[in-house]
Amino acid sequence: MTRLVFNIFVFCLLALSNTKAQDTEPLPTPALSEAYANEPIQRHDFDTQKWESLKKGIDYSYPKQQKKQPQKRRGLDGFGPAFKLIAIGLVIGLLVFLIVKLGGGKDLFGPKNSKLKPAVSEAELDKIEENLHEAELNDPIRRAIAAGDYPLAVRLYYLAMLKELSVRNHIRWKRDKTNGAYLRELAGSPLFGTMQEVTLIFERVWYGKVELTPSDFQQLETRLKAAVATAST
Numbered sequence: 001m002t003r004l005v006f007n008i009f010v011f012c013l014l015a016l017s018n019t020k021a022q023d024t025e026p027l028p029t030p031a032l033s034e035a036y037a038n039e040p041i042q043r044h045d046f047d048t049q050k051w052e053s054l055k056k057g058i059d060y061s062y063p064k065q066q067k068k069q070p071q072k073r074r075g076l077d078g079f080g081p082a083f084k085l086i087a088i089g090l091v092i093g094l095l096v097f098l099i100v101k102l103g104g105g106k107d108l109f110g111p112k113n114s115k116l117k118p119a120v121s122e123a124e125l126d127k128i129e130e131n132l133h134e135a136e137l138n139d140p141i142r143r144a145i146a147a148g149d150y151p152l153a154v155r156l157y158y159l160a161m162l163k164e165l166s167v168r169n170h171i172r173w174k175r176d177k178t179n180g181a182y183l184r185e186l187a188g189s190p191l192f193g194t195m196q197e198v199t200l201i202f203e204r205v206w207y208g209k210v211e212l213t214p215s216d217f218q219q220l221e222t223r224l225k226a227a228v229a230t231a232s233t
Contacts, residue, residue: 119147132163150212157224158202164231198227
């Protein structure tokens with residue numbers, strides 16, 4: 001490129017010097033001018049080969065801009081559509097599970113050992129029923145309530161009432177006796193209404209598998225305690 005500029009500069013200087021030389025010559029007379037005009041024109045061909053050699057190696061093109069590579073997107077778009085469908089399905093399934101569990105009033109994160117380790121074992125319950133007159137029921141009732149086993153607590157309250165009625169000879173306690181038999185023994189007694197109410201609560205909760213919330217049990221417990229107190233008088 002520098003060489004080309006230099007050559008053009010030299011060419012301009014030569015042309016300028018020729019112009020100045022012509023300006024210093026005297027103006028031709030009309031006769032000379034006519035003779036000059038009739039002179040044949042000498043053509044000077046352009047040296048193409050020389051020009052090609054001068055511009056050889058010169059790059060007149062603009063540098064090409066490199067195209068920016070698109071950045072790879074991360075996240076779920078980086079995986080196939082099948083993976084996205086599976087992920088969406090899992091999220092929907094989890095939401096449905098939570099809605100069903102919460103709608104049923106169940107504590108998802110509550111203790112789950114109550115069924116594996118009951119507050120009162122079957123062996124202890126059998127021992128209580130075999131020796132009801134001597135059985136101590138306050139501690140088993142407290143443990144059942146603390147474990148959230150409200151049906152068992154209702155059953156223990158029912159046994160506590162039967163114990164008080166048996167100790168005071170209002171009924172004759174037998175383990176294989178039905179609840180209807182105890183009600184028939186109390187027919188005509190002032191305690192019949194209380195016994196009937198507690199029996200109905202016990203059968204609905206224990207045999208009817210009625211689920212109780214803490215608030216429901218608190219209301220029932222008030223009535224059960226009052227019934228046991230009435231039977232002990």
